[in-house]
Amino acid sequence: EMQVVESGGGWAQPGGSLRISCAAFGFTVSSSAMSFIRQAPGKGLEGASTLYDNGTAFYADTTEGRFAISRDNAKNMVFLTMISLKPEDAAVYCCAADMAYWGNETSVTVSS
Numbered sequence: 516e517m518q519v520v521e522s523g524g525g526w527a528q529p530g531g532s533l534r535i536s537c538a539a540f541g542f543t544v545s546s547s548a549m550s551f552i553r554q555a556p557g558k559g560l561e562g563a564s565t566l567y568d569n570g571t572a573f574y575a576d577t578t579e580g581r582f583a584i585s586r587d588n589a590k591n592m593v594f595l596t597m598i599s600l601k602p603e604d605a606a607v608y609c610c611a612a613d614m615a616y617w618g619n620e621t622s623v624t625v626s627s
Contacts, residue, residue: 517541519618521610526624532598535621537610539591547613549593551584553606553623563608564595577603600625 523535535551537544550565564584565573572584581600586593597604605625610618 517612517616519610519612519616521608521618521621524608524621524623526626527600528627529600529602529625531600531625532596533600533623534597535595535608535610535623537593537595537618539593539612542612542616543588544586544591544593544612545588549584549586550611550614551595551608552611553604553608555603555606558606561606566593597623602626 518540520538521535525533527533537549546568548565548567551563552560553563554560561575563575563578564582566584566586574582581598583596602625605623607620607622609620
């Protein structure tokens with residue numbers, strides 16, 4: 516059974532950093548397009564970042580330069596490291612494999 520389990524996130528002050536982890540079960544992250552999608556209160560879904568099986572990374576304009584997506588093949592995990600956080604980064608984040616298998620949600624709050 517394919518499963519994606521998220522952890523991390525939480526609260527940070529503006530300018531701070533957080534990391535979200537995504538563990539995969541039943542498939543390998545190195546063979547999948549792993550995405551972090553977010554939804555801010557009152558707004559639609561936004562693809563924050565995607566890491567493709569060939570190692571190419573995609574970032575939204577709003578996250579480019581501040582977010583970094585990476586994977587650990589040995590642990591079969593993907594990570595979203597977020598720095599220089601802004602209040603507008605506050606959202607519910609979700610990890611997805613090939614946009615078909617979605618993990619649980621984790622919240623990110625950015626406030627002073």
